[in-house]
Amino acid sequence: MMAEITAKALREAADLLGIHDQASLNEIRTHYHKQIKQWHPDVSKNEPAASHEMTIRLHAAYTLLADYCMNHTFSFRIEDLAKDLERNPIDYWMERFGDDPIWG
Known part of the structure; x- marks a missing residue:
């Protein structure tokens, strides 16, 4: 279980x-x-x-x-992928999980 x-x-x-x-x-x-x-x-x-x-x-x-x-769901739309790849990985993480009580 x-x-x-x-x-x-x-x-x-x-x-x-x-x-x-x-x-x-x-x-x-x-x-x-x-x-x-x-x-x-x-x-x-x-x-x-x-x-x-x-x-x-x-x-x-x-x-x-x-x-x-x-x-977690990730978008594979070309617009979202391009935007995500332009971002700093740490910024992306904080935008996606920053408010999460575990990872934020």
Whole structure:
């Protein structure tokens, strides 16, 4: 069962993965892989039960953030694409997500 997508749940997931203010989907994936390499029960030096629990939590956090990011709609109209490509990526991000309680 997937966790409910709320601002608090997204912020907690980002915190668990070590994401502070902003991240692209690729950066989220990188943070997840870094944490999983540390906590996976097959390689972790932590107690197996704790490693297993953390692996489950990390996977849930990554899934929640990835679903959140992947369900935004993007326009592929030529006018919108041209306008988007002219903008600074940070300005675009702030216009699109700046007021969002997680990414803003």
